[in-house]
Amino acid sequence: xxxxIVPIGPHHPALKEPVNFRVIADGEKIVRLELDLSYNHxxxxxxxxxxxxIRVLPLLERVCGICSHSHSSAFAKGIEEIMQIEIPPxxxxxxxxxxxxxxxxxxxxxxxxAAHEIGFNTLFxxxxxxxxxxxxxxxEMSGNRVHYGMNEVGGVRCDLTPHQVxxxxxxxxxxxxxxxxxxxxxxxxxxxxxxxxxxxxLTREEVLKYGAVGPTARASGVDYDARRDDPYFVYxxxxxxxxxxxxxxxxxxxxVRIGELRESANIVRYCLENLPKxxxxxxxxxxxxxxxxxxxxxxxxxxxxxxxxxxxTNKVERxxxxxxxxxxxxxxxxxxxxxxxxxxxxxxxxxxxxxxCTSRITLINTPGGKPGIVTFxxxxxxxxxxxxxxxxx
Amino acid sequence: MTGLLPGLVYVFLFPGFIFLxxxxxxxxxxxxKITARMQNRVGPxxxxxxxxxxxxxxxxxxxxxxxxRKIFDAAPVVALAAVMTAFLYVPVLGVSPFGFxxxxxxxxxxxxxxxxxxxxxxxxxxxxxxxxxxxxxxxxMFIYEVPFFLALLTPALMAGTWSISEIMLWQQQNMWxxxxxxxGFIVALIGLQAxxxxxxxxxxxAETEIVAGPWTELTGRRxxxxxxxxxxxxxxxxxxxxxxxxxxxxxxxxxTPAWLGIIAGFCIxxxxxxxxxxxxxxxxVATGRIRIDQLNTIxxxxxxxxxLLQVAIVLIINYRWVST
Numbered sequence: 136x137x138x139x140i141v142p143i144g145p146h147h148p149a150l151k152e153p154v155n156f157r158v159i160a161d162g163e164k165i166v167r168l169e170l171d172l173s174y175n176h177x178x179x180x181x182x183x184x185x186x187x188x189i190r191v192l193p194l195l196e197r198v199c200g201i202c203s204h205s206h207s208s209a210f211a212k213g214i215e216e217i218m219q220i221e222i223p224p225x226x227x228x229x230x231x232x233x234x235x236x237x238x239x240x241x242x243x244x245x246x247x248x249a250a251h252e253i254g255f256n257t258l259f260x261x262x263x264x265x266x267x268x269x270x271x272x273x274x275e276m277s278g279n280r281v282h283y284g285m286n287e288v289g290g291v292r293c294d295l296t297p298h299q300v301x302x303x304x305x306x307x308x309x310x311x312x313x314x315x316x317x318x319x320x321x322x323x324x325x326x327x328x329x330x331x332x333x334x335x336x337l338t339r340e341e342v343l344k345y346g347a348v349g350p351t352a353r354a355s356g357v358d359y360d361a362r363r364d365d366p367y368f369v370y371x372x373x374x375x376x377x378x379x380x381x382x383x384x385x386x387x388x389x390x391v392r393i394g395e396l397r398e399s400a401n402i403v404r405y406c407l408e409n410l411p412k413x414x415x416x417x418x419x420x421x422x423x424x425x426x427x428x429x430x431x432x433x434x435x436x437x438x439x440x441x442x443x444x445x446x447x448t449n450k451v452e453r454x455x456x457x458x459x460x461x462x463x464x465x466x467x468x469x470x471x472x473x474x475x476x477x478x479x480x481x482x483x484x485x486x487x488x489x490x491x492c493t494s495r496i497t498l499i500n501t502p503g504g505k506p507g508i509v510t511f512x513x514x515x516x517x518x519x520x521x522x523x524x525x526x527x528x
Numbered sequence: 529m530t531g532l533l534p535g536l537v538y539v540f541l542f543p544g545f546i547f548l549x550x551x552x553x554x555x556x557x558x559x560x561k562i563t564a565r566m567q568n569r570v571g572p573x574x575x576x577x578x579x580x581x582x583x584x585x586x587x588x589x590x591x592x593x594x595x596x597r598k599i600f601d602a603a604p605v606v607a608l609a610a611v612m613t614a615f616l617y618v619p620v621l622g623v624s625p626f627g628f629x630x631x632x633x634x635x636x637x638x639x640x641x642x643x644x645x646x647x648x649x650x651x652x653x654x655x656x657x658x659x660x661x662x663x664x665x666x667x668x669m670f671i672y673e674v675p676f677f678l679a680l681l682t683p684a685l686m687a688g689t690w691s692i693s694e695i696m697l698w699q700q701q702n703m704w705x706x707x708x709x710x711x712g713f714i715v716a717l718i719g720l721q722a723x724x725x726x727x728x729x730x731x732x733x734a735e736t737e738i739v740a741g742p743w744t745e746l747t748g749r750r751x752x753x754x755x756x757x758x759x760x761x762x763x764x765x766x767x768x769x770x771x772x773x774x775x776x777x778x779x780x781x782x783x784t785p786a787w788l789g790i791i792a793g794f795c796i797x798x799x800x801x802x803x804x805x806x807x808x809x810x811x812x813v814a815t816g817r818i819r820i821d822q823l824n825t826i827x828x829x830x831x832x833x834x835x836l837l838q839v840a841i842v843l844i845i846n847y848r849w850v851s852t
Contacts, residue, residue, distance in 0.1 A: 141656055148735050163660075163820060252736045254727055254817030260567035326728050326816035476660070477819045480736040 138166060143479065145174050151248075152490040156479070163476045168468050175491040180454055187449040188214055188288050188423065196282050198456060199492040201244065204230075204237045205434035207286040209441040210454070212367055213430030214288055217423050217445055224369070226290035226415045231368040232303075232406045233276065233285050235399040239310075240269040241435035242392045242399075245487045246317060249389065252480035253330040258320065265313045272303045290416030300407050307404055314396045321389055331386035335470045335482035338383060347466040349437020349459050350395065351486050353379045354387035361433035373405050385485045422449050434459055436487045460486065460493045535625070543620040543794075548612060552759035553577040555805060559762070562809040577759070584752035592745050595652055603645045604746075604753035610641035611760045618767040619776045620797055621790050623693035630690045635768060636677055642757050643669050643723065646732070649754075650742025661741025664732040664820055668722060671827035672729070676719025678835035679712040683772045685842045692768070696776035706773040712838040713773045715831055717804075720765045721811055722823075724758065728815035731823060766801040766808075774800050 138161050145153035153174035159167040179198055183191050196207040208230060215222060243266040250258035270280050276299055277283035277292075285291045321327060337347065342355040352359060360377040362370040378394035380387040423445040430441045437459030446452040463486040471482055538544055543551075556577040564571025591597055617624050617631040624631070643665060650662025683705045684690055687698035699705060706713045722729040733741035740746075746754055770776055777797035783789035818826070 139656060139659075141660070148739055250816065254730060254734060254736070255815065256727075257567050257813050258816075260569060264568050324816070326818055329818055329822055330816055475819055475821065477731070477734065477737050 141476065150490075152488075154488070154490045156483075158471075158476065158479060160476050165471055165474050165476060165479070168471050170464065170468055172464065172490060173494045176494045177491070180456060180495070183454045184451055187421070188419075188451075191451065191454075192286055192288065193282070193284060195454075195456075196284065196286075199458070199489055200281050201241050201489060202237060202434040202436065202439070202492075203282045204233050204285065205432055205439050206441075206456070207284075208234060208368075209430045209432035209434075209439050210443065211286045211288055212432065213428040213441055213443045214423060214445075214451075215419070216430070217426040217428050217443065218288070218420055220289055220417060220419055222290045222417060223414050224411045225294070225413045227369045228406050228410050229291045229295060229415060230286065231370070231373070232295075232403055233273070233283055233291075234368065235402045235406070236269055236273050236276075237283075238435045239396055239399045239403070240266050240273070241487070242396050243269065245392060245435075245484075246389070248487075249331075249385070249481060249484050250327070252484045253327065255324075255327060258317075258324075258327075261313075262317065265310065268306050268310055272306055275299050275302060287416060287419075289419030290414070292416075294415045295410065300410065304404065304407050307400055311397070311400050314393065314400065317396075318393055321386075321393060328386070330478075330481060331389060332382075332384060334385045334478050335467075335474065335485055336384045337466055337470050341469065342383075342466065345465040345469060346462050347437075347486075348462045349434070349486075350388050350391040351437065351463050351466060353377070354391045355383040356381045359438075361431045361438045365431045367432065369406065373402050375402050375405075385481055388485045422447065423451075436460060436489060437462060456492075456495075458489060458492045460489045461495075463488070464493075538625060539616060544616060545612065548615055548760060548763065549756065552756065552763045553581060555763050555766075555801075556755075556759045558802070559805060559809050559812075562806060563813055566810070566813040577755075581752050581756060584755070585749045587748040587752075589748035589750060590745075592654055594654055595745075599652060600649065600750060603649050604750050604757060607642040607645040607757045608753055608760065610638045610645075611757055611764050614638035615760065615764045615767065617692060618764060619693050619696050619771045619778075620767065620794065622778060622793050623696065627691050627693040632680070632684055632690050632692050632695070632772075635692065635764075636680060639723065639761065639764065639768075640669070640673065642761055645757075646742045646754075649746070650732075653742065653745040655745050657738040657740070658742050658744045660738050661732045661744070664738075665725075665742060667820055668725075668729065668731055668823065671823055672719050672722035672831070675715050675827065675831045675835040676723060678832075678839055679715035679719060680768070680772060682709055682712045682835075682838050682842045685839065686846060692771050693776075696771045696778060699775045700778050700780055704773065704775045709773070709838055709842065711834050711841075713769075715835045715838065716769055716773065717807065717811075718831060720769060721808055722827075724762055724765065724808075726808065727812045728818050729823065730817055731820050734817055762805070762808075763801065766804040767797070769804060770797065770800040774804075 138159055141158040141160050143156040143158060144150050145155050155171040155174070157169040158165055159169075179194065183194055186194060192207045192211060195210050196203045198206045243262045247259040247262035247266070250256070250262070273283060274280045276295060277285050285293070337351070337355045339356045342352045342357050356379055358377060358379050363377055375398050378391050378398060380390045382390065425445060425447045427442070427444045430443060432439045432441070439459055440457040442453070442455040442457075443451055444453040467483055467486055471479060474482060540546065554574070557572065557574045560576070561571045561574065591600070614635045616626050617635050619627070647662045647665045647669075650658040650665060653659070683695050686705070686708065687695045689695060689698070725732055733743055743751070743754065777793040777800070779789060779792055779796065783792060
């Protein structure tokens with residue numbers, strides 16, 4: 136076959152969120168790839184500047200439906216540092232528990248999605264069933280399954296009762312048993328190995344060059360984890376290891392994520408067993424002093440960064456969110472070249488993309504018909520000319 | 529066949545057209561139910577495929593711009609006719625009344641027609657996903673067809689006849705070919721799975737890669753008929769392997785009266801085809817989708833070699849023991 140353009144997205148069964156790839160393929164081989172990420176610009180950063188700190192947390196939680204706790208934690212952690220308040224240890228522990236449970240449900244979800252991308256629906260159904268256990272635990276603790284709303288500036292919203300702690304601890308052994316079964320499955324299942332091994336390979340140098348983060352980077356042997364290298368919450372007190380792998384392909388990323396599942400289960404158990412007593416919240420001031428902070432947080436998908444600037448009022452002057460997906464996109468575009476057409480879904484899924492969280496600009500057709508970025512000034516001028524043409528009302 | 533009326537009943541009523549359609553749709557619902565239970569789901573109700581079929585027959589047919597409508601309307605019918613004809617030569621109630629020397633070859637070629645039709649539809653759809661799917665269909669056919677044919681022809685080699693019914697009777701007197709030719713049986717199952725484009729060979733309709741492959745532009749009754757073709761192919765394939773490897777729908781001893789034997793044979797047919805369906809569904813559940821280049825390697829390196837080995841073994845046995 137000659138070179139053909141295969142349009143994937145913005146609507147495609149493999150994609151859960153809108154993104155557009157224009158894959159230029161020679162038969163079944165990929166020659167080149169053109170990406171368009173921004174279909175879901177929601178103006179969330181601008182909206183965050185309009186709200187005070189109490190109301191900005193629920194908003195930022197809605198950046199993502201999977202790593203909702205990550206966004207609110209990253210922001211709360213940053214703003215607390217600017218305000219120079221220390222949150223009580225019990226609140227730290229609860230935040231860590233929720234964060235690791237979130238990592239577990241995110242990785243289980245990812246494993247299912249990756250299996251679905253290679254048509255292995257059984258694993259997809261099984262992991263999503265087991266994910267329900269984690270979701271149930273989260274729902275019991277916070278009352279919600281998706282947006283837990285646990286974070287507040289100065290602590291957490293609600294305390295854990297002894298009953299919640301004991302039921303969560305009861306669920307862990309079964310969950311760990313299932314995780315070990317997935318380890319076996321990933322190592323033994325032949326079709327899975329055929330589709331995962333050697334696919335979407337990234338060397339350590341490439342990862343550093345393109346700035347990939349999270350499990351994608353750790354699968355290529357980059358030993359970096361914000362939880363250890365820029366510690367927050369109680370990660371310095373809890374015994375745990377950074378999981379790395381040297382394969383660098385989709386298989387390596389799977390191994391890293393399954394390893395992290397085990398680590399997360401251990402962290403949750405440790406935190407539940409060693410939950411300190413005391414209050415879960417301190418009264419935070421309404422106004423933050425002038426300052427800038429770069430708050431790093433290890434979300435399930437990789438390093439999440441919130442840049443926060445305050446100006447002495449009860450609102451942020453600027454909050455800039457760099458999601459891990461944005462950091463990982465370049466590496467995807469690079470490692471897709473020369474791969475098989477059939478491998479696109481699984482390579483893209485391997486970074487666990489969260490596209491709507493990543494959208495920061497939106498592309499609009501100019502009169503010439505070419506896509507481009509419309510700046511605010513341009514938009515203003517256009518409005519002025521439009522009004523002038525219309526004449527007075 | 530003794531008269532015109534029994535012949536017409538056989539072709540149109542039982543076990544031909546009407547029964548076959550019902551049985552095929554029932555097969556699909558059972559397949560989905562088995563899959564769902566293994567995947568820890570509830571699964572659709574048993575009547576779901578019947579309801580889907582009737583609903584889709586009544587849906588609007590959307591024509592793609594610049595596509596030859598006549599070919600698009602005719603193609604599913606041709607495919608359906610081919611697999612339904614193939615079923616007439618496969619023994620269901622004792623031996624097939626239409627059987628003749630060489631019907632095995634005819635059945636194999638009739639079973640290939642849906643694949644070719646699918647390729648043509650994919651290619652004509654003028655849709656990039658359909659075109660890629662169509663190319664994959666034909667590529668995959670070149671990979672599995674040779675081992676599949678070889679595997680199904682080895683029973684004929686040993687039985688010394690080209691008639692499916694006679695191969696079945698040979699097994700009644702001797703032994704099932706599943707035991708005599710285990711390699712051929714396994715290759716035949718793999719080939720059938722690949723022919724029906726079920727996981728791990730659902731490469732041409734890989735949902736996450738190329739939407740629905742050649743099926744992408746099918747709507748309304750075309751889609752309904754193509755689904756039916758797939759279900760009927762599943763039944764015909766299972767029935768064919770039952771007849772060739774599992775001794776077919778006959779008891780190993782003679783039963784009187786004759787009608788009792790036929791009823792018992794029909795029950796055996798149902799049990800054996802359902803057992804095969806269970807095996808095929810288990811393969812479907814236990815695997816992911818492999819890539820077309822990987823299938824090429826596996827198919828020609830291992831599956832084709834295995835079928836050739838089976839042929840060689842049969843030829844040696846024939847030369848050494850049977851012919852003398």
